Structures are given as structure tokens and as C-alpha cells.
Amino acid sequence: MKVLVINSGSSSLKYQVLEIDSEKCLIKGLVERIGEDESDIEQTNGEKEYQVVAKIKDHEEALKEALKLITDSDFGCLKDLSEIDAVGHRVVHGGEKFFSSVLINEDVIKAIEENSDLAPLHNPPNLMGIKASQKVLPKVPQVAVFDTSFHHTMPEKAYMYGLPYELYQKHKIRRYGFHGTSHRYVSKKASQMLGENIKNLKIITAHLGNGASLAAIDKGKVVDTSMGFTPLEGLMMGTRSGDVDPGIIIFLLRNGYSIDEVDNLLNKKSGVLGLSEISNDMRDIRKGIENGDKKAKLAYDVYVYKLAKYIGSYVTILKGLDVLVFTAGVGENDHDVRKDVCDYLEIFGVKIDEEKNNGLNRKEGIISTEDSKVKVLVVKTDEELMIARDTKKIIEKRRI
Structure with a gap:
């Protein structure tokens, strides 16, 4: 079975x-x-x-160009579009309606549209990709795989905020969590690498890219995650603030900042970029530290501190820890971040083998010592493969 996986952004289309x-x-x-x-x-x-550089007016045209390249005799991999058996789409927000991946129909599209209020930057472009695919490949079954679905096992005590309950009833304001496809993939892969049944493990997965989140996973099910109602909550990230006192937002609004300015500040001008005033890229931060830049060092220290602090809190709610997994751009490639975070976690019996840790950039494997109480792994995430697996499973069920 050949599956086309599409991740559609506001002005981009990955496939x-x-x-x-x-x-x-x-x-x-x-x-x-x-x-x-x-x-x-x-x-x-x-x-x-x-x-190549060309003028692409919309997502439908972008998909048509992609499909031309996919079937190109020199650069492609397929002879004909009829070889595509199914299309799997990344959809960021499933709200409370979708607890797993689903075959796309009109009801599903309507529900994704209804959830667009919860993810206005993500769900509308995700829908553009779905509608473009339906138009260009009308006979090919389409599947939606949601970033939020893996986190639906969280108990109420983990996903409810200390806000008036009516806000949850009226507006569905609660913790949803994101990066679920990545957390699901790497937690399963880590258990396989260790030769253990995931149902016997307490796992914390750290997805550390420009966006970053943690998931606390007990017996294969998420019990808490750091991102919340939006992907802004939780860890300090590349350009996102992560957790801040909500009173700061009120203060800024009362002092002349517009809603859009505060939104832009928290999502695009904060985090590692905001503190360092250099970059959101850890490689640039590392160069800044080497050159004696104090703000680069501050940004790095805050990043590591908040990450270790969150992991420590998750060890508490899990009542122990068997496996810690680092993944995504920073998690997979920055051995300094991994070491410095794990140094904070020595109290839990975490011990890093520095030679293994330093030698694993762009690779995956175990980086903890033999006598470490917690197995620490680097796992390369593969959200596209997870989407394709879900798509295959749903299409095969449909055929029965």
C-alpha cells in the first residue's frame, strides 16, 4: 500500500x-x-x-505541482497517480470530538471546521489540504490524524484549569496538548528499542523542536502533557514564551498593547529568541555562549531549567520513572541540552554516559549508563510514518 501524507500549513504544503x-x-x-x-x-x-521557484496561487495548485513531481519520470517515485491508495492528513486540533484517527467524510470536515476556533492558525490550512486532495484525488480515501488525540487519556484533574466551570461548558476551555503523533511514535519506539512492553513502563517523552512539549505516559497512556488549550503553554520554546503569569497579559493590555501585539509577542518574539535577542536556534545560542554573550547564556539556562523542572513534576505524578526520551530537532541533535537537563535529574537516579551522549547526534540509541535507574534514549521522531500507519489501519478496516 502506498500512502501520500500531507501536512498543510497556512502558506506551505509538506508531503x-x-x-x-x-x-x-x-x-x-x-x-x-x-x-x-x-x-x-x-x-x-x-x-x-x-x-524550483514558481508562482503557486493556492493549496490546490500546490498539490497539483507536488503530484506532477511525484509522477515525474526523472524525479518521481510513481508511474501514475492510481498507485496512491490513500491520503493521510495531519490535523492539529480534534477538540473533544476525535479520540483517534478517522476516515474523512462531510461530518468530519464540519467538525474540523467547528474546532477551528480552538486552532485558528492550524485547522483552516489543514482543511485547505484536505479539500485540495479531495478535489485532485476524488476517488482516493482520505484519513485525518489529530495532534490532540493521543492526549485524550488525561484525567479531568490534569486537563481542567482553575477557571469558572462554565468556561469549559461554553467554550471547551481545557488542556488539550499537541505533538501527540510524535509523542505516540517515540514512546512506542523507545519501548521496542528496550525490548519492553509499553504497558509496563512509566515514560516521559520530550519533543524539543522550535515548538516543545512533554508528555507523561503511564502504561502507554498519557496522564499529562505540557501544552494546554493552545501550543503556547508549557516549556519555554524557540519563539514562544511557555508558562507566564497571566497577569502579565492583563498588564500589557492595560498599558497600550493591542491583542494582536500581545499575541505576536508571546508566540513569535519570546522564548529563546526573546531572552537571547540573537536567535531561536540553539546552534546560534551555543555560538553566542562561546563568544561570551551573557543573554545567550541566560536563554540557554532558563530553557534547561524549565525543562528539568517540568520533568521533575512529571516524575512525581507518574510516581516514578523508567524511561526518558529526547526527540525532535533539539532533542535529537543537542547533546549539551540532554546532559545539562539530566544533571538536574540525578536525584531520580538518572545517569548519562557522556561518550554515548556526545556520539549520538543525528542518530538514536540509549545514552544512559548501565547502572542508571532511568533509561535515557534519543529517538528520531517520524510523525509522517505514524500518520501513514494510522491511514493504513483505517483503510484496511474499511475494506473488511
Whole structure:
């Protein structure tokens, strides 16, 4: 079975084609700056790379260009579009309506639209990708895989805020959590790497990219996660503030900041970028520290401190910890972050093998010592593979 996986953003469309029976990625590509005068198109097929600048007016046109490249005799991986058996879509917010991945129909589309108020930056472009796919590939079944669904096992005490209950009843204000597809993939992969049944493990997964979140997983089910009603809550991230006193927002609004200015400040100008005033990229922060930049050092220290603080709180609610997993851009590639976070966690019996840790960048494996009470792993996340797996499962059920 060949599955086309689509991750549609407001001005971008990422795609992969996977041969899901062998779980092999055949091709991957990206169309960026959709709707602008110049759009970038790039695709990789093994050692073959294709790049071009063109004018792409909308997501439907972007998908058509992607499908042309997928079936191109020189750069593609398929002879004909009829080889695509199904399309899997990343959808950020499923609200309280979707606890697992689903076959897309009109009712599902309507529900995703209704949840757009909860994720105005994500669900509308996700829908653009779905509608474009339905138009261009009308006979191919489509599946929605939700970022929020893995976190639906959280108990009420974890997802409710200390706000008037009527806000939950009227507006569904509660913790939802995000990055669920990544947390689900790496927790399962870690248990497989250890040769353990996930139902016997207490796991904390740390998805550390430009956006960052933690999940506390007990017996394969999420009991808490750091992102909340929006992806802004929780850890300090590349450009997002993470947890702040809500009174700060009220203060800024009363002192002349507009709602849009506060939104932009918290989501795009804060975090590592805001504190360092250099960059949201940890590689740039590292260079700044080496050059004696105090604000770069401050940004790094706050990032590590808040991460360790959250992990410590999750060990408490899990009543122990068997496995700690680092994943995504920073988690997979920054050995200093991993070591410095784990130094805080020595009280829980976490011990890092520095030689293994330093040698694992861009790879995956166990980085804890043999006598560490907690197994610490680096696992390369693969959200597209998880989406393709779900898509295959749903399509096969449909055929029965």
C-alpha cells in the first residue's frame, strides 16, 4: 500500500509518499510561500533533489505541482497517480470530538471546521489540504490524524484549569496538548528499542523542536502533557514564551498593547529568541555562549531549567520513572541540552554516559549508563510514518 501524507500549513504544503508495508519513505517534498509572487518547491528522492521557484496561487495548485513531481519520470517515485491508495492528513486540533484517527467524510470536515476556533492558525490550512486532495484525488480515501488525540487519556484533574466551570461548558476551555503523533511514535519506539512492553513502563517523552512539549505516559497512556488549550503553554520554546503569569497579559493590555501585539509577542518574539535577542536556534545560542554573550547564556539556562523542572513534576505524578526520551530537532541533535537537563535529574537516579551522549547526534540509541535507574534514549521522531500507519489501519478496516 502506498500512502501520500500531507501536512498543510497556512502558506506551505509538506508531503511524503510511503510504501507502508515496508515502511519505506519513497519521496518527500515541500511547497513554501503559497500565494506569494515566488513560491519555493523542493523534493528529495534518494540522492535526487529538485528545486524550483514558481508562482503557486493556492493549496490546490500546490498539490497539483507536488503530484506532477511525484509522477515525474526523472524525479518521481510513481508511474501514475492510481498507485496512491490513500491520503493521510495531519490535523492539529480534534477538540473533544476525535479520540483517534478517522476516515474523512462531510461530518468530519464540519467538525474540523467547528474546532477551528480552538486552532485558528492550524485547522483552516489543514482543511485547505484536505479539500485540495479531495478535489485532485476524488476517488482516493482520505484519513485525518489529530495532534490532540493521543492526549485524550488525561484525567479531568490534569486537563481542567482553575477557571469558572462554565468556561469549559461554553467554550471547551481545557488542556488539550499537541505533538501527540510524535509523542505516540517515540514512546512506542523507545519501548521496542528496550525490548519492553509499553504497558509496563512509566515514560516521559520530550519533543524539543522550535515548538516543545512533554508528555507523561503511564502504561502507554498519557496522564499529562505540557501544552494546554493552545501550543503556547508549557516549556519555554524557540519563539514562544511557555508558562507566564497571566497577569502579565492583563498588564500589557492595560498599558497600550493591542491583542494582536500581545499575541505576536508571546508566540513569535519570546522564548529563546526573546531572552537571547540573537536567535531561536540553539546552534546560534551555543555560538553566542562561546563568544561570551551573557543573554545567550541566560536563554540557554532558563530553557534547561524549565525543562528539568517540568520533568521533575512529571516524575512525581507518574510516581516514578523508567524511561526518558529526547526527540525532535533539539532533542535529537543537542547533546549539551540532554546532559545539562539530566544533571538536574540525578536525584531520580538518572545517569548519562557522556561518550554515548556526545556520539549520538543525528542518530538514536540509549545514552544512559548501565547502572542508571532511568533509561535515557534519543529517538528520531517520524510523525509522517505514524500518520501513514494510522491511514493504513483505517483503510484496511474499511475494506473488511
